Amino acid sequence: MSWPYDSMQLKVMDDNMLKVAVGEQGPQEEAGRLAKQEDILFKDVLSLQLDFQNILHIDNLWQFENLQKLQLNNNIIERIEGLENLTHLVWLDLSFNNIEAIEGLDTLVNLEDLSLSNNRISKIDSLDALVKLQVLSLGNNQIGNIMNVIYLRQFTCLQTLSLAGNPIAEAEDYKMFIYAYLPDLVYLDFRHIDEQAAKVAKIKHQYNIDELKHREAQMQAQLEDEQGQREKLAEHKLAFIEHLDGSFLFESLYAEDMEGNKLSYLPGVGEFLEAYKDKFVIICLNIFEYGLKQQEKRKIELDTFNECMQEAILENQEQGKLKVAKFEERHLQCLNAIREETELSNIEKKLIECSDDINELFNMLMMLEMQLVEQLEETINMFERNITDLVGLFVENVQSLMAQCRDLENHHHEKVLETAINYLEKILKGEMDKDLPDDVRALFVDKDTIVNAVGASHDIHLLKIDNREDELVTGINSWCTHLVDKIHKDEIMRNRKRVKEITQYIGHMQSELDNLECGDIID
C-alpha cells in the first residue's frame, strides 16, 4: 500500500492521543484540577474533537460509550470503522477525509447530524439504521446518479441536505428533482427551500411521485399485514392453540402418511375422508375457541392479581414514606436542639433519644415490610391455587376433545380397513378397476400388506394427534410453573430490596448521628 501522505505526519489513534485530547477538551480551571486529580474515564466523555490529526484508521474508541459528539474531520480516514460501540452518538463529522463508501454506521441509531462532505463517496446507501437523521451533508463527493436521492425518502426527520459539488448537482433538473422527491426537506445546499419552487417541482414530477408513493404505500400495507399475522400467531401461541383454527392439524396428519394418501384413491375412501375432515376440523375449532376463552380468563386473573399486588405494595409504600417523613421532621428538630445545647449531659441524653428514634423507625419499617410480606404470601398462594386449577381444567377439557379426535380417527380407520379389505377381495376375485395407480395397486397383494398399510397410516395419525396434545399440555404447564416461579422470585427480590433500603437508610442516619457525636466531643 502506498501512502498518499508523508508517513511522518501519520498518527495512530492510541490511548495516549485520546487521553491528551480528552484532557485538553475537558473541564478547565478548578474543575480541571479536580478532573485531573480523579482521572477522567472515557465513558464519561460526551464530546470529542480529533480534527487535523492525520488519522488513517479510526480505532480505540470502544470505551467512549456515552459519546454524543465526535469530530474526525480533516484526517485521511479511508474507511468508516470502529464506531459500533458509540450508540449514543448524535453528531458525527467525517468531512474532509478519503472515505469512498458509506458503511459501519448500522448501530448509530441516535445519530441526527452526519457530515460526510469532501470525500469520495459515489453512492448513498447503508444509512437505514439512522432513523433520527436530520442533517446530512454530502457536498463535494462523487455521487453521479440522481435516482440515488430517492433512497433518502425513508428519513422522515431529514430537514437539511447538501449535495453541492457532486456530479448530480450539475444536472439542470437537480434542484427540482430533489424538491419533488424529498418534500419534507427545509434546506438544500444551505439554502431555504422556497415554497413556490417546491410547489412547481411537485407539479412537474407529479406523475412519477404518485407512482412511487403508490408503491411505497403498497409495501407499507404488505408489511403491516405480515406484522398483523405475526401478532395473531403469537397471540395464539400464547394460548397454546396455534394452527388449530382450521384444517392445519388434519392436513399434517396426511403430510407424512404415504399409505394414507395412497389409500384415498380407493373408491369410497374419499368420501369417508371428507366427512372425517369436516368433523375433525370442527373439533379443532372447538379446541381453538375454548383455548382463546381460557387464555382470556387467565389473563384477567393475572391482571387482577397484578393490580391487587401493586395496590397493596403502593399502599405499604405510602405508609412507609409517611413514617420516614415524620421521622425526618422530628429528627431534624432533635439535631437542631443538640446543636444549640451546651451542657454535655443534656447532649448525651438527647443523642440517646435520637438513636432510640432511629431504632424505632427501623422497627416500624421492618414491621410494615413483614406485614406486607405476609399479606402478599397469602395472596400469591391463593393465586397459585387458582391458576393451577384453571390450567388443570383447560388441560382436562382439551384432552377430552382430543380423545374425540382419536375416536374419529379410530372410526375412520375401521372404515378404511373395511373398504380396503373389500377391495382386496374384489381384486383377488379379479374384478379390478384399471384406473388405480401402480403404487397403490402394489398394496393390494395380500391381506397382511393392506392391513399393515392401513395400520401404519392409522398409527401415524394417532401419533400426530398425541404429539399435538402433548405439545399443548407441556406448553401450558411450563407456562404455569414459570409464572408462579417468577412471581415468587419477584416477591423475594422486592422484599430483599426493601430490607436493603431500610438498613441502608438507618445505617446512614446512625452514622450521621455518630459523626455528630464525634464532632461535638471534639468541639
Place this chain on the structure above:
Amino acid sequence: MEVLREKVEEEEAAEREEAAEQAEHAEKMERMVRLAEVSKEERILTQDELRDLEKKMMAVEIPIPAERPIINKAIIDVSKLPPSYTTNSPKEEHLLQVADNFSRQYSHLCPDRVPLFLYPLNECEVPKFVSTTLRPTLMPYPELYNWDSCAQFVSDFLTMVPLLDPLKPPLYLYSSTTVLKRQKGNCFDFSTLLCSMLIGSGYDAYCVNGYGSLDLCLMDLTREVCPLTVKAKEVVKKKEKVSPKKYAVKPPRDLTSRFEQEQEDKRQQEIQALEKKRLREEEEHLLEAEKSKPDPLHGLRVHSWVLVLAGKREVPECFFIDPLTARSYSTKDDHFLGIESLWNHRNYWVNMQDCWNCCKDLVFDLGDPVRWEYMLLGSDKPYLSLTEDYDEGMDNDDDVEYLGKEDEDKSFDMPPSWVAQIEITPEEFETRCPNGKKVIQYKRAQVEKWAPYLNNNGLVCRLTTYEDLQCTKGLEIKEWYQNREDMLELRHINRTTGLHVDYFKPGHPQALQVHSYKSMLPEMDRVMEFYEMAREDGLIKREETPMTMTEYYGGRSDFLSYRHINFGPRIKKLTQNSAESNPRPMVKITERFSRNPEKPADEDVAERVFLITEERIQLRYHCRDDYITASKREFLRRTEVDSKGNKINMTPDMCISFEVEPMEHTKKLLYQYKTMIHLKNEEKLSRHQAWESELEVLEILKLREEEEAAHTLTISIYDTKRNEKSKEYREAMERVLHEEHLQQVETQLDYLAPFLAQLSPGEKLTRWQAVRLKDECLSDFKQRLIDKANLIQARFEKETQELQKKQQWYQENQVTLSPEDEDLYLSYCSQAMFRIRILEQRLNRHKEMAPLKYLALEEKLYKDPRLVEFLKVFV
C-alpha cells in the same frame, strides 16, 4: 231565555227576604268564626263575650281613607290615553252585564261571602272586567322568558303601595301601561302585570284574589332569610363502595379491644347528644324571639298573587308567585290563607272550596265546576276531571241556573284586552328599579340594588348581613360590581376580622383572581390568587405574612411548584440613603419541584433549600418508584472565602450525600463541584426571583390603589348609548352624510329656475324666449363673477392699506415700543401678510377660473333639455 231569567229573578225576589235575614245571621256567624280564629289560642269565648269583642273590634277597625287620593289623576294624563281606556265597546258592555248577573246570582247563592272582584274602575273611572285588564305580552328580552326572571323584573321595577283598605280589594285596577309609567302599584297591579307577562311567554298563569299573611301583604321580608346569604348546599359525594377485588390483600389484624372501642363510642355519642340538645334548645329560643306577634287581622288581609298551573312550559307542579317579592311558594305555604277567585285573560273562576286550612287542601282543577265556579262557559276548561263524582242531589236546585247560563254564555267569548301594548324600553329594562335603586330588608340582612352605570364605581348590589335582628351590628358586607375596567366582580368585607376579599373576573392586567387582605400596606398578611393560565410564570397563589412569602406555581417547564421565602429582620443601614430601598434580607428559600418524568428520580430534585445565612444548600431528590426513602445531598460552602469569584477549593467534606442506590459518578468531586456551581447560580436566580416577586407585590398594590381611585368603567362597543367614541363616530358619519346630501342638492341646483319663474306658469317656451333666457342667465352669471372678483379685490386692498398703516405706525413708534407690543405687532404683521397672500391667491384663481366657469355654464345651458331644441340651431 227571557223566561228563564224571569224565573230566576222571581225566585231571587222570593228568596230575597229570607236571604236578608239569613245574610245578617250568616255575617254574624262568619265574624264569630273569624274572631274565633283570631283568638284561637286563648280559649273558647261565650256568646256575650263574643258580642263584646265584636263591638270592640268594630271600634278598633282601622280608619279607612275616604277614597283613593286624587293626586294620581294629576300624574296620569287621562286625555292622552287611547279610546279603549275611556269607553267600553259593546262587547265589553255585554260582558259587564254578564258579570253583573253572575255577581248577583253569586251573592244570592252564597250570601255569606264577600262580593266578587269583577269589574273595578280603571284610571279613567270606567269599569273594566278584570280578565280584559290582562294583556298577554311576550317581552322582546330573552332574559324575561322564564317566570323567575319575569317575577324578579316586576318586583324590581315597581314600588309597592299598600292597599288603601287592607281588608278589601281595591276599587281601581289600573292598566299595566299606566302602572309601568308610574312604576308604582298595589299587589293587584303587580300580579296583573306579572300575569300578563307570564301568559305571554306561555305559562298557564292566573291572577289570584285571596287572603295573605301580614308579611306577604306588606312585602315584609324581615322574617325571611335573604336568598343571597343562603349558601349552596354542598353535594355530599357518595363514595362508591368498591367491591373488594379477588386478590385484595387482607388488612393486618386489628389488635385493639373492641369492647373499649364500643365504650368510647358510647361516651362520644352521649356527648354529641347533649350538644345537639343544647343546640336545638338554643335554636328554639332564637326562633321564639324571631316569631312575629300574632296579627289581629290574620286571615282577613286581601292580597293578590299569581298562580302558575302545571302543564305548560314544562312546569311540573302548580305553584304560587308572590309578585311583590318575586318569590315562589308551594301551594301549601302558610303565607297564603285563602282564595276568593282567580282569572286569566279568558275566564274567571270563583273558589267554592273551603279555606279553613289555608290553601293546603285546595285542588286546582279548574274544570271541576263543584270546586271552581266559572263565569264564561265558552272558554276552555283546562282540566275537566271526569273521575270526580258529581253529587246530583245537591245540584238539582241549581240546574236551572246552569242551563240559563250555558244558553246565554255559550256564544260568548272574552273580548280582547282594552289595555294598550305593554312596552318596556331598553333603558327601563336596564334601570329596572325606580330611579335605579332598591333596598330590601331581610332577616338579619339588607340588600341594596342599583342599575348598572348608576354608581360611578360600578357597584350594582350590596348585601349587608347583621348579627342581630335589629340590624345594628354589621357582620359582613358583600358588594357586587359590574363593568369595571379592573374586572373587580365582588368584594367581600368581613367586619369582625377586617378581612377584605376581592374577586376579579379574568382580564385583570396582572391576572389577579382573588385578593384577600387586611390592609393595603405591603409586607402584611395577604393572599393573592391568579389566573395562572394568563401568567407567563404560572403563578397560582401568593401568600404573604410579615416574615414569609409563599408562592404556588403550576404548569411550568422547570416543574417548580412551590417557593417559600423566610425573611429576616431588616438591617439598619448606616448610610441613610432614602432613595435606595432597603429590602428585607432573605434567610431561607425553599423550593419544591414536581416530578420531571424525563429525568431519573435520583437526579430529579424534589426540594431544595437555600440556607442563605448559613451558606448551606440542602437537596432532596424525588423518591424512586419502588422506594420509600429519597436521596439527599447537602452542600456546605463555608470555605468559599476566595474573593476571585468561582474559585472554590472543593474538598470531599463539603458535600454530604445519602444515596438510595449508590452510584459511581456522583461520588466524584468533579460531579459535586459542577452541581455546586450550578446550585450557586440557581441560588442567585432564586434570590432574584424572590426579589422580583416582592417588587411585583408592590406594583400590584400600587396598581390596585390607582384602579380603586380611578374606578373607570368599561363600556361595551355595542352599547351605543353610552359609548362616547362610537357616538362621536356615528355623529360624524351623520354629518358627513348630511354634507354629502347638501352637495348633491347643490349639484342639482337649477340655474334656470329663477329665470323660468319669471315666465308665467304653463306657458310654452318660444325660441326667442329661450335665447333670451340663456342670455339673461349668462349675463347674470358674468355679473356674479365680476362682483365676486371685485369683492375679493376690495378686501385685498383693505388689508393692504391696513397693513401699511400699521407699518407706518410702527416705524414712527419703534423706539418707544415695549417688547410685548412689538411682539403683538409682529404677529399681526405675519397674520395680515398671510391674509393678503390668501386673498391674492384667491383673486388669481378667480381670474383664471372665471372664463372657464362661464364657458362651462354656457355649454351646460346649451345642453339643458328645456332649451336644447331651441338653441340647437345656433350651434
